[in-house]
Every structure is written in C-alpha cells, then in structure tokens.
Amino acid sequence: MHELSLHILDLVQNSLEAGAQTIWLGIVEDAEADKLTIRITDDGKGMDEATVSRATDPFVTGRTTRKVGLGLPLIQMTATQCGGHLSIASKPGQGTTVEAVYQLSHWDRPPLGNVADTIKTIIVANPGITFYYLHRVGHKAFFVSTQELKEILGDIPFSHPEVLAWLDNYLKENTANLYGGVQP
Amino acid sequence: MKTVEDLRRLREELKSQMRVRHEGGTRIIVGMGTCGIAAGAREVMTAVLDEIAKRKLEDVVVRQTGCIGMCEKEVLLDVVRPGEPRITYGKVKPEHVPLIIAEHVVNGRIVEDLVVGKIIE
Ligand SMILES: Nc1ncnc2c1ncn2[C@@H]1O[C@H](COP(=O)(O)OP(=O)(O)O)[C@@H](O)[C@H]1O
Numbered sequence: 001m002h003e004l005s006l007h008i009l010d011l012v013q014n015s016l017e018a019g020a021q022t023i024w025l026g027i028v029e030d031a032e033a034d035k036l037t038i039r040i041t042d043d044g045k046g047m048d049e050a051t052v053s054r055a056t057d058p059f060v061t062g063r064t065t066r067k068v069g070l071g072l073p074l075i076q077m078t079a080t081q082c083g084g085h086l087s088i089a090s091k092p093g094q095g096t097t098v099e100a101v102y103q104l105s106h107w108d109r110p111p112l113g114n115v116a117d118t119i120k121t122i123i124v125a126n127p128g129i130t131f132y133y134l135h136r137v138g139h140k141a142f143f144v145s146t147q148e149l150k151e152i153l154g155d156i157p158f159s160h161p162e163v164l165a166w167l168d169n170y171l172k173e174n175t176a177n178l179y180g181g182v183q184p
Numbered sequence: 185m186k187t188v189e190d191l192r193r194l195r196e197e198l199k200s201q202m203r204v205r206h207e208g209g210t211r212i213i214v215g216m217g218t219c220g221i222a223a224g225a226r227e228v229m230t231a232v233l234d235e236i237a238k239r240k241l242e243d244v245v246v247r248q249t250g251c252i253g254m255c256e257k258e259v260l261l262d263v264v265r266p267g268e269p270r271i272t273y274g275k276v277k278p279e280h281v282p283l284i285i286a287e288h289v290v291n292g293r294i295v296e297d298l299v300v301g302k303i304i305e
C-alpha cells in the first residue's frame with residue numbers, strides 16, 4: 001500500500017472486526033525527533049500473547065501453511081524498513097493498542113496520503129462507533145470527536161448529502177492546514 | 185476554513201426544512217479488508233460518498249465490511265434495495281460508481297456486467 005493512511009484504514013478494520021465500540025486514532029509528526037507515530041487504540045476483544053506474536057511474526061518464506069493475516073505483517077515490514085517499528089499491546093477482554101513508528105525523513109517512508117478520505121470513510125461507514133482522531137504536526141493539531149458531531153446532528157445521519165459536503169471540506173481543509181495548506 | 189459551528193448552522197437549516205423520513209433506504213456496503221483496501225476500496229468509497237452528495241440522495245445507508253474471501257474480485261461493493269436481493273459487484277473501480285448509483289440505487293436496474301453474486305436475504 002502506497003499511503004500510510006491506507007494502513008490506518010486497515011488497522012481500523014481490525015478494530016471493527018474485534019467488536020470495538022470506541023476507537024482512538026493518533027497521528028503525530030515530530031520533526032525534531034524525526035518520528036512519525038500512528039497509534040490506534042480500541043476497546044475490542046483484544047488478543048492473547050500467542051495471537052500478538054503470530055500477528056507480528058515477519059514473513060518467513062516456506063511457511064505458507066499457517067493461517068495469518070497480511071495487514072499487520074505488511075505494516076510491520078514498512079515500519080521496520082523505514083527505521084521504525086510496530087508494537088502491539090493487547091489483553092483479551094481489554095482492547096488493543098497498535099503503534100507504528102516511522103523515521104519521518106526516511107527515503108522509503110510512504111507518504112501519509114489522503115488522510116481526510118480515510119477519516120471520512122471511517123466516520124460515515126461506521127456511525128455506530130465512537131471515533132476520536134487527533135493529528136499533530138509540530139505545534140499544530142486537529143481533533144475530531146464523532147461524539148461531538150453526533151450530538152450536533154441528532155437524527156441526521158453522516159451520510160446526509162449536505163453533511164457529507166461539510167465533512168469533506170472540514171476534513172480536507174483542516175488536515176491540509178496542518179501541513180501549511182498542502183496534502184501530506 | 186470550515187468549522188464545527190458551520191455544522192451546527194447546517195443542522196438548524198436541515199431541521200427547519202420539511203424532512204421526509206425514508207425508513208429502510210438502500211444500503212451500499214464496501215469491502216474494506218486488506219485486499220479490498222489494496223485494490224482501491226477507499227477510492228471506491230470516496231466515489232460513493234461524492235455521488236451521494238452530488239445527487240443529493242437522502243435515503244442511502246453506507247457501511248463497510250471485512251474480507252469475505254473473494255480477494256481476487258476486490259473491490260467488492262454490495263447494493264441492497266429494500267425487499268430486493270443483495271447484489272455484489274466485483275472489480276469495482278471509482279469510475280463504475282456513478283453508473284451503479286444512477287442505474288441500480290436510483291432506478292432499480294442491476295448493472296449485470298459487474299455482478300459477481302446475488303443473495304436473497
Ligand atoms: N485490534 C485488534 N483487536 C483484536 N485482535 C486483533 C486486532 N488486530 C489484529 N487482531 C488479530 O490479529 C490477526 C491478524 O491481523 P491482520 O494481520 O490484520 O490480518 P487479518 O485482519 O487479515 O486477519 C487478526 O485476525 C486478529 O485475530
């Protein structure tokens with residue numbers, strides 16, 4: 001996948017499949033520390049230790065028989081190749097935190113890409129969950145809480161055409177603003 | 185720059201309009217497993233949302249789902265009109281979306297060329 005914001009969508013799908021009701025997404029770009037951190041925390045069913053270590057086992061050729069996913073190993077590979085790492089903290093029944101760290105200036109680091117479309121998808125296609133999104137770039141920050149948006153909207157769904165138009169502009173303008181007006 | 189205050193104002197405007205409540209509108213479901221995302225599911229979803237906004241469709245429900253084991257046919261997009269079979273479209277590209285919405289979602293005519301599955305629910 002050519003954008004980190006697509007990996008984010010993949011991680012959120014994992015949380016949804018784990019039955020999460022609340023998902024926190026944090027994206028932090030720290031130029032001083034030369035680090036980009038993506039952290040997703042959910043209150044889903046969690047994983048036991050065996051599942052965690054299976055999920056982060058790097059690809060090993062010849063071991064095609066085991067039933068593993070592709071998502072986490074792919075993210076781990078990208079992060080590791082970019083001077084970073086993937087870590088998972090999880091306990092059955094207590095939710096999961098997945099953190100992917102990248103060296104911000106690394107040659108091979110995929111761009112964050114269209115994070116606004118990723119966030120819009122998460123919000124509109126999953127109105128039943130509560131989703132928090134905090135994005136920091138240096139000293140600038142952008143925060144979205146679907147809790148707050150839902151309180152404003154009442155019985156009007158996120159998929160209402162006028163709400164979609166607002167959401168699209170809101171996310172695009174505010175994420176671009178973090179990067180001085182251009183897409184990350 | 186758009187703010188949450190703009191949403192508050194929009195909400196007031198929408199409240200004062202006569203709103204016809206369509207119960208059980210058409211559902212559109214996009215597959216968002218790893219293979220789906222790699223094949224362009226987010227771009228297909230974005231095209232769906234753009235089309236809903238452009239055509240001002242008020243009774244469409246949009247959802248995402250995980251991998252259903254037809255990875256080679258991703259991006260998968262399902263359309264379910266109330267009381268009708270669930271139609272699965274395969275290898276969907278963003279440029280197919282306006283056609284699927286105009287034909288199937290709005291006019292009830294299935295786009296047979298893109299269908300990979302039908303389920304009577
Ligand atoms: N947020 C999460 N909560 C609970 N379990 C998870 C979570 N993320 C991943 N897992 C577990 O790790 C497995 C591997 O995940 P992944 O590599 O994304 O592949 P896939 O999603 O295709 O199974 C999942 O099948 C699931 O059992």
Ligand SMILES: [Mg+2]
Pocket residue numbers: 010013014069070071072218
């Ligand atoms: Mg996955």
